[in-house]
Amino acid sequence: MDISIIETSGLGDRSYLISHGGSAVVIDPQRDIDRVLALADERATRITHVLETHLHNDYVTGGLELSRTVGAEYVVPAVDGIGYPHRAVTDGDVIDAGPMRFEVLHTPGHTHHHVSYVLRDDTGAVHGVFTGGSMLFGTTGRTDLVAAEDTEELTHAQFHSVRRLADTLPTDTPVYPTHGFGSFCSATPASGDESTIGEQRQSNPALTQDEQSYVDELLAGLSAYPTYYAHMGVINREGPAPVDLTPPAPIDPAELRRRIEAGEWVVDLRNRTAFAAGHLQGTLGFELSGSFVSYFGWLYEWGAPVTLIGESPDQIAEAKRELVRIGVDRLTGSATGDVDTLRAEAPLGSYEVGDFARLARERKTTAVAVLDVRQTNEFDQEHIPGAVSIPLHELPQRLDDVPAGPVWVHCASGYRSSIAASYLDRAGISVVLIDDDFDNAVKLGLTVSG
Incomplete structure (x- = not known):
């Protein structure tokens, strides 16, 4: 057997x-x-x-x-x-x-x-x-x-x-x-x-x-x-409808820009540091890796049309497979290639990426605003003193609670904070993404328990 x-x-x-x-x-x-x-x-x-x-x-x-x-x-x-x-x-x-x-x-x-x-x-x-x-x-x-x-x-x-x-x-x-x-x-x-x-x-x-x-x-x-x-x-x-794994149709840069300016869900699948280095302003960064579909589904405005930006058609196809598993079927377009070729004169955004060691150095000389987007129970167990706790899934509705920038944003590994950073950047808030394991903050003595 x-x-x-x-x-x-x-x-x-x-x-x-x-x-x-x-x-x-x-x-x-x-x-x-x-x-x-x-x-x-x-x-x-x-x-x-x-x-x-x-x-x-x-x-x-x-x-x-x-x-x-x-x-x-x-x-x-x-x-x-x-x-x-x-x-x-x-x-x-x-x-x-x-x-x-x-x-x-x-x-x-x-x-x-x-x-x-x-x-x-x-x-x-x-x-x-x-x-x-x-x-x-x-x-x-x-x-x-x-x-x-x-x-x-x-x-x-x-x-x-x-x-x-x-x-x-x-x-x-x-x-x-x-x-x-x-x-x-x-x-x-x-x-x-x-x-x-x-x-x-x-x-x-x-x-x-x-x-x-x-x-x-x-x-x-x-x-x-x-x-x-x-x-x-x-x-x-x-009873679910039959699955459709056909890749979403490609769209040109002008249509991509129109969708971004209309405030539609335009999602960039590239690596979080590549997104931070340069992205179409107004897009959201959801790196296509381990936790992608859970957090996408958590933050998704149910039923909204989605346009995907990826490095290649294969990346777009992989993302669609992940999304249809949770019933996100309204994928209305895709674009692939270098961001510069997709911009159609649209503004490019970017923000800094750091780690907890750099944060520790900054805190010695400057009052630094820190945003913790882990879940509340994680924050309650151990956190950086003075950090503002806004779990990632609450962030889109609580942008007014975010401290004035620049804001250093972190989670446990860098994945959730990379999504949060893209939301903050889209809202015009200056942000630094901490792409690091929270264990390193503990080792550096940046945290307190309880």
Whole structure:
């Protein structure tokens, strides 16, 4: 039995293709199903079933389109309001996929309807459990994505769900979660790349703490999550439209300038320091790297047309693939090449880039305004004295709270602060981007705890 992982690192998620004897089952597929189809073809298998552990909050599912494309049965936990044909499953149901059997365990917590799937062969032996947003590696799925009034109830349910998995399954059972590899669906950061039920009994807080301690700790640790999540459950319940990965049409420099002057979403995908060195004034910088899609979706004005600027057509295509995974489909144009060739007499912007060592030197002789765009819980743990705390996702609405420039802006690694710097620059605020790890600020003695 082969279990293949399909990694979506930008969202911190995994999908799975399980194959045996020429048959395959897919669990929690992302919207860009071409990756799944290519893997099934490589494995010379036919997909007979597509399984969802829950209606996802952090991405648009590819399950519906995949099941229709290959003629597979689409299996979804029983939940009201789903607007397309599917097989609704509840606790104790079994999906018979030839030489593979998937036993359904109701594991509420991440959502009310969440299920896990225990993989067995035709002898009944367990080969793994697919836990979605329930048991993760060293943590559990967050419980506040349904409604505030349900969060405490779901947190208690999550505790019992993880305990049920640990009590039901053999110690050596491999655990295959969907979330927890950088996903905001994780209650706390997950640890490790693989695990078993036995290892989780030693490290998972739902298994090492009593119920109330687990509940109190999880609730106290919940932080903000991307606002685009509000749209994912709705799309997945109604049934996503088929994915379109066709690159957005190229536009000329004159049209690019018109869109910028009209205040449209024109996003530059280049490296953060390249953007700082020179960019079309009025554009936003979202470096196309690890955290791109989460923070783009968090700040995006839902439904607004988007124009992308990139170094190459391949970079534009990669960005579109990332964005359609969260339902950002209104990509209305693109431009590639050197900024000087794209400017059409439009003004160029730029700002300085520094590090914490330079900030330390500046602070010895000058009163320096510092803006911290990490989340509030990060700031509360440790921060630079005198820094103004405005989490990145609040910045567009709180520009009036930013100190007079020049403002030195930082986060934990330089990624969030690079986005913030582009917002400040667009607003006409003089800015210095601190492109550095916050650990270096700690080492330099720039910070205080609490």
